Amino acid sequence: MSDSFSSGNTGPSARGDCFVTLTLKESGGITLDIQSKVGDLFGKSIRNLCLDMMEYYGIPDAHLSIEDQGALPFTLRARLEAAIRKAFPDCKPFLVTDHSGIFYPSEKDRFRRSRLYLPGNNPKLMINAGLYAADGIILDLEDSVAPSRKDEARILVRNALHELNFGTAERMIRINPFPAGILDLETLIPEKVNCVLIPKCESREDVIRADLKIKEIASESGIDHPVYLIPIVESARGVGAAQEIAEACDTVVALAIGLEDLTADLGTRRTEEGDESFVARSLLVLAARAAGVQATDSVFSDVANMNALEKTALESKKMGFDGMGCIHPRQIPVIHEVFAPTSFEIEKAQAIVMAYEDAEKKGLGVVSLGSKMIDAPVLKRAMKTIRLAETLNRIPKNWRETYGT
């Protein structure tokens, strides 16, 4: 044997990453060639990590070459495992026993104003992603990962979910379209995922297939928290089927729209004004609302233009969307600000809630505010506005005590 197997990224732009080359040998034991930017301070621990993994995989003779640009251990392990799996595709995963990736079960109707996309093969962006208070963090295995790097990205994402703290953000993954997506689910669902984004969704079958597979994996791996689905509609056909997609199963919590692919499918291109996708986005919002799920808008790709982002987000909110995708943490506060309730919205919601609670105390069967009846959806929306206003400290939690004074 003299085959070499590589994984990872190299060069000056690969900060926080490493490039591993495994060369199998017939004899000579394990030899290591470690070129590390942090070798003076972590050389021994990198050596030990390599030797431990070679022992775990039962590889007695090999040469390991590592170009390290300051990779954290979760990355080093992922890169080395990916190289080993190229040599031995059926080998078992290597996971540290301590599952330090903090997990909070999610709720179906939690706020999903912002979802931050992270390329699945870039460890540096993952490390601090949990600090930016996005409502969701998406570890992406689909469009941001080159086809030849899917396997190593999947292992890296798995290690990130296993070891990193994403804070209060929902832990989301965007899988590849089936059948490749099956492998993504098998690898990642056991690592406690809140939401799965299904790309290029065109029918209810696409959703049901993913849902069934997730439930099967969850059952096998003892996962008892709900794993929600966010289908992404990215084609004319998908827009046409939006409502059946939204209603496909009870784990769907939101419909997302992907405008890069959709505009390509429509034979047009994205503009800042968004006229070309206005109808599609409206249809998506209508379908989501009809199915009782959230609607979430596409990403805004010009990360330097905060004014244009704000304008787009305001337009999205006006159309009825609950949130947007982000590709840079700087976009999160802008989106949160736009999707935060206005003073007028808060006051109106407070009036509705107070009227409802007052009617309830009096045992009235019908709730009204002024001359208008308050039905269940109106109340639900008002409660949601109040909850968001409380979360953002726009009103105190005990606002009822001072209401009207």
Next chain:
Amino acid sequence: MAHKSDWTKNAAGRWIPPEINGEKVIPFKGIGKHRPSGNRYGPPIRTSIDYPPDGNKQVETLKDALVKSGIRDGMVISTHHHLRNGDLVANQVFKAASDLGIKDLVWFPSASFPCHEPMIEYLKDGTIHHIEGSMNGALGRFCSEGKMRGVGVLRSHGGRYQAIQDGEVKIDIAVIAAPTADPFGNANGLYGPSACGGLGYSLADMLYGDRVIVVTDHLVPFPCIPMQIIGNYVDFVVVMDKIGIPEQIVSGTTRITRSPDRLLIAEYTARFCDAAGLIKDGFSFQAGAGGTSLAIGIYFHKMLKERGIKARFAVGGSTEYSVKMLEDEVLEYMLDAQTFDLTAVESMRNNPRHPDISIFHCYDFHGKGTYTTMMDVMILGATEVDVHFNGNVVTHSDGILLHGIGGWQNCLHARCTILPVPLFRNRIPIIRDEVTTLCGPGELIDVIVTERGIAINPLRTDLLEKVKNSGLPLKSIEELKAEAEALCGVPEPVDFEDEVVAAVKWVDGTVIDVIKKVRRNP
């Protein structure tokens, strides 16, 4: 670690040798504990009999000027760093000295930059014996590897002025690169193709240097106005084709960071200052020209503007961003010791609220007061901090000397000193059990702001009280250290040899720590 029996443990607990480069050392005694006596150093009396009556002090070449200045083995030659990484003068000084066969010079720069890497050649051929001044990049590595014959001496900007003024360092020949000068030697940095702003770092060199050479590429007829350098102190004027590379003079570090982590640190820092009540009408601050510091300044600008209040003064390090604060009337005075971009140079030329100052004005610990003790908010960087809040700015955690002190030590005396730093760089945690090199005592460092939390020095109970309900992510410094190590692992200890390669002086001239040669396995 074995120590020579005559070494002393200083007040910071660091072992200090009795002498460095043959000079007796005073170990650090504690903050404010060293009180020097005696008079300031005085340069020799000169008489105008010996200078051209027509005021024309030009000589043909730098080499001629050095020869006429009496250059000889073992002299101390000073330069300054206003031209930053675009400086074309300092290397030529030592090339000329090397060509003349001069040996064992001491290079005494106010700072060095990567452009000064050719000095290694002169360190190797014996022209330069050692450097007293910042050693960055390749020069620092050369020193850390024990290749410099003498021991490097690192001082803060204010410490450099103090050392000159106290006679601790006697400058034999001062070479001042000046973007504009007249034949008499009056000079400034405001005009000409190599304009760099103020020339404040060379004020001490001008006043105390035995001989003073002004080098320019933009000679104007007498009088050169304003006279940042006063020709009456100048011996010779040399005109060169080019003293600096403009695009390297305008520092590449003066752009606001785009890193989301650094922006978060900047936001936390600004929110901390606000919560602690530091942002108020008439407050004063200093923020450097690094990307994170500039972002903090933008937050300050926004807060002041929104509230309709003004900062009374800032000391800098000026950039287009601080100029905007002046022009936007949220900052009344920009006291400028170093001008980082052309917008700031232009502002210094035209705005009376943007005067140039020297390091003596703001940082000299042996002056009759310093500005820094009057300042409300001080934003500084660090390569390392330890759990006792001690700071390091000169070596990395691997022990390699890679940066100068700058004004850092002087700035620690501000009312609230804040270090916004990432929790780790390239897997290396910034918070350590003990800093590799001690540059500033923890009792002067008040707050550490990282992207994962803010640690306040327990000595600052007032700050702790003010921000306790602010909603900011307050953590103990031990918690921050543990968080970094959980992600990065615990760094392995660095192996040093006993050989001292550089000394770090405190602002009063005492030695606070020494840097040792890093042991390299064969």
